[in-house]
Amino acid sequence: MTHIEVCPVGGWGEVGRNMTAVKVDDSVIIFDMGLHMPNYIKLTDAAIGEFSRHTEQSLKRAEAIPQDGIIKEWRSKVKAIVVTHAHLDHIGAVPYMASKYDCPIICSPFSAAILKTIMRDEKIIIPNKIIALKPGQSMPLSNELKLEFCHITHSTPQTIIACLHTPKGVVMYANDYKLDLHPTLGKPANLDRLKKLGQQGVFALIQDCLYAAEQRKTPSEQVAKDMLREVLLEVDNKGKGLIVTTFASHIARLKSIADCGRLLKRRVVFMGRSVAKYCFAAKDAGIIDLSKDAKILKYSRQTRHMLSEIQRRGKDKYLMVVSGHQGEPQSTLSKMLDGVYQWNFGSNDHVVFSSTIIPADINREQRAVMDAKLKKFGVRIFNDIHVSGHSSREDLRDMLEMVKPVHVLPTHGEDSMMNAFNALALEVGYKDGVSLHPLKNGERLVLK
Numbered sequence: 214m215t216h217i218e219v220c221p222v223g224g225w226g227e228v229g230r231n232m233t234a235v236k237v238d239d240s241v242i243i244f245d246m247g248l249h250m251p252n253y254i255k256l257t258d259a260a261i262g263e264f265s266r267h268t269e270q271s272l273k274r275a276e277a278i279p280q281d282g283i284i285k286e287w288r289s290k291v292k293a294i295v296v297t298h299a300h301l302d303h304i305g306a307v308p309y310m311a312s313k314y315d316c317p318i319i320c321s322p323f324s325a326a327i328l329k330t331i332m333r334d335e336k337i338i339i340p341n342k343i344i345a346l347k348p349g350q351s352m353p354l355s356n357e358l359k360l361e362f363c364h365i366t367h368s369t370p371q372t373i374i375a376c377l378h379t380p381k382g383v384v385m386y387a388n389d390y391k392l393d394l395h396p397t398l399g400k401p402a403n404l405d406r407l408k409k410l411g412q413q414g415v416f417a418l419i420q421d422c423l424y425a426a427e428q429r430k431t432p433s434e435q436v437a438k439d440m441l442r443e444v445l446l447e448v449d450n451k452g453k454g455l456i457v458t459t460f461a462s463h464i465a466r467l468k469s470i471a472d473c474g475r476l477l478k479r480r481v482v483f484m485g486r487s488v489a490k491y492c493f494a495a496k497d498a499g500i501i502d503l504s505k506d507a508k509i510l511k512y513s514r515q516t517r518h519m520l521s522e523i524q525r526r527g528k529d530k531y532l533m534v535v536s537g538h539q540g541e542p543q544s545t546l547s548k549m550l551d552g553v554y555q556w557n558f559g560s561n562d563h564v565v566f567s568s569t570i571i572p573a574d575i576n577r578e579q580r581a582v583m584d585a586k587l588k589k590f591g592v593r594i595f596n597d598i599h600v601s602g603h604s605s606r607e608d609l610r611d612m613l614e615m616v617k618p619v620h621v622l623p624t625h626g627e628d629s630m631m632n633a634f635n636a637l638a639l640e641v642g643y644k645d646g647v648s649l650h651p652l653k654n655g656e657r658l659v660l661k
């Protein structure tokens with residue numbers, strides 16, 4: 214009789230540092246190995262998306278990475294570290310923690326490119342083999358286990374739902390995704406495959422609950438594209454500077470912004486280390502070559518030079534994309550405001566936040582500081598030109614009905630988010646402690 218046990222390591226009862234271990238008989242599979250971004254930033258004082266060198270011990274003390282000591286006795290049984298997507302709260306702890314596991318890291322080509330870039334930039338070497346598995350592909354992990362990457366949509370490319378085929382059925386690890394049938398880059402969410410897996414038998418669904426309290430279906434990325442077109446193409450911007458800030462890892466959004474630049478007949482410039490890293494990874498992974506649409510500047514001396522060139526030639530000849538949507542003090546936008554880069558802000562500048570404030574105190578505080586500076590200069594601010602990459606309550610209901618898991622385990626969320634998901638699961642017919650299993654980091658559960 215196959216024995217399946219789940220150990221939540223990170224992200225259960227909190228937002229970030231995702232990591233879950235699933236033991237099937239004598240094999241353990243680890244899903245995700247991420248950073249807790251607010252704790253990581255507090256420690257490193259780095260901008261979001263940036264990386265700096267720390268030891269595993271110092272990161273653990275700061276609660277910035279998962280406390281994997283709790284699966285110490287499973288260590289020799291780990292067969293693979295599976296990463297669902299390239300966001301740092303899912304992949305960012307790999308360089309610090311993976312080397313103590315004698316197994317490969319399996320992730321999409323895009324995630325693999327990001328991982329390699331981070332390690333090259335930070336001069337971190339790990340012995341683990343990195344296996345790039347494309348969305349839609351499968352590979353065996355042992356005689357009884359097979360890993361399948363089901364294509365899904367999110368706010369960064371090649372996000373997958375990890376499906377572990379076991380003799381008892383599929384263990385599905387679905388952490389960060391939305392059910393977008395009209396994405397602006399890449400294929401729609403593969404609902405047919407999810408339904409098929411549901412018919413074949415899903416034994417357990419490990420599901421994120423970040424937006425479980427949102428009483429809606431998350432709108433398509435197409436809606437964000439329309440919102441961008443409205444503020445960039447339809448608001449009068451003659452003679453104005455156009456500055457957009459968005460998530461560096463959101464390649465589809467960057468493409469939508471670049472498309473607006475083309476329609477405006479403005480030269481598109483992406484500035485910053487982080488945005489360059491994700492753009493080049495997208496090219497390496499064969500997703501899209503954004504250097505055809507935009508000039509990509511990685512280094513600060515290039516940015517400094519470009520900003521003075523833009524002011525000399527005329528702000529209205531360019532569309533700029535910069536870092537700084539969370540008000541990070543080290544971001545390009547902050548440096549422009551603080552005089553580190555020369556930029557004459559005024560009422561002839563439009564700043565578009567194609568983002569939302571990630572709900573953490575540090576972000577709210579930093580954005581308030583940034584907004585006050587922008588307002589002092591009389592800049593026009595366009596906030597929340599954004600839709601989320603996460604499933605809301607009604608997507609989660611559809612998911613439960615499509616895959617019909619025997620067991621449901623809510624992950625990735627604070628208590629209020631977990632409770633919202635639990636309420637939905639009970640409504641759908643799951644029974645607390647029988648088929649619905651709210652767990653916290655460090656607990657264990659044998660699935661019957």
Ligand SMILES: [Zn+2]
Pocket residue numbers: 298300367389
């Ligand atoms: Zn994500």
